[in-house]
Amino acid sequence: MNISEAPPGAVLVVEPMGNAGPFLVAAAARLGLSLHAATHRAVHAAYPPALAGALAGVCLTDLADPPRALDETEAYCRRHRIRAVAACWELFTPLAARLAARLGAPGNDPLPARAARNKADMAAAFRTAGVPEPRGAVVADAGPRSPAAWAGRWW
Template identity: 45%
Template sequence: MKKILLIEALANSGPYVLDAAGALGAHVFVATHEDVYDSYPATLRDKIHGTVFTDLTDGDRALADLAGFAKATGIDAVACCWEFFTPLVAQLAHRLGLPGNDPRLARASRNKAEMAQAFAAGQVSAPRTVSVRTAGEAAPALDAVGIGFPVVVKPAEQGGSWGVSVVNSPEELDTAVRQAQSWPIAAPHGLPMDQRVVIQEYVPGPEFSLDTVVWRDEYAHLPVVEKHTTGGAYRAETGHTCPAALSPADLRSLRAATERALEALGIRNGVAHTELKLSPEAGPVVIEVGARLPGDHLVDVVRRASGIDEARAYLQAVLDEKPDVPAPRKGRARSDSSPRRVPAPSTG
């Protein structure tokens, strides 16, 4: 019986991971804080074999506590669902000698300022980006590197598009930067967030996400998902279509840009969720990568469309087993408020 240590299960993809572990016959031990565990629904608790409580806001202490627990319990693999814990997973896997991402680069998968630096170093096709600590620094920083408007302003650390806005003129910068700094901690653990703000070129074009299972330096790409959003200053997601209707050339170029981004971030085991735009002028541009499963129930959307269970493939990769990523079956799924399957188009 394999044993997996999952750092926090209270996340959109948590139930998918727990179900996949059950199907693989593995036991899952969840690392969380006692107060957070108190808020777990019974349906989640029922899928968990055991727990280890620690303070996940204190990285050194959590690493020491979880390494001790993993050794005593005979843990075979470390996983997570939440972007903010991906660096801790990389460090813990490294400490335990288990498969994982490069711990030296792992913060760049959580922090958009560090991600921009890693992308520049790795010559990844990504928007030019500056990072600032105060609203007053914003206009001079953009001038210094010659970035014009519109720009996108976002917190270095957050998710769910919180604090992200499209800014069309210098007069709007001040408010946008302050807004991006409005969430200094992330619930439910109270993790402190980097208060820097990243400002980057606005990339036009349709938006996609591409999930990739990484195992022993091999990339297995899942079907591309098109993301539909509202326009305007604050982009809200309105739905997803899987698989996206793409030409073979566009599919190849999205995959190539993704692979370059994963290399730049030292992602060498597990799963990655890459968000890209297909710019009419620049081609594929990587907006961000998370070293984790997607949110928004995209695990379900992809599974309904293709038959591929990426939570299962993720766990197989961290267990160092060959992931099951079969060729997708023909189909298409759309999600708006809730995912549903729609008939396959005649072209497949």
């Protein structure tokens, strides 16, 4: 099923636990949306009753394993005919963007979404687009006298 053929109203939020959770629940209720969550089993066990009770369903997955989480959330979304995906934490923006792309749902372009979470990728995207950006260096050694920093190898 293509996501555009699904009935409106079902949204998957990648990890709604946190400060924005109550606002998402309230917004979904106002808009008449069915709210689903993608989360880890241990995190879900700690959901406050108001959040847990407001969810139409939960996809339990390991969000620390993005390839696995992507496959499992995609299968969940297709089973539950979910038409939209959102990330509650910016940490999960790349996952939400890749999931939306797989589903054919509106969302961020996965490549810039990933670049927004990685300074080296972000700098490369800026350079490609002709956007001025500060000089930086990728340093593999976290020691105080990193050879890259001392040698002046900047991008």
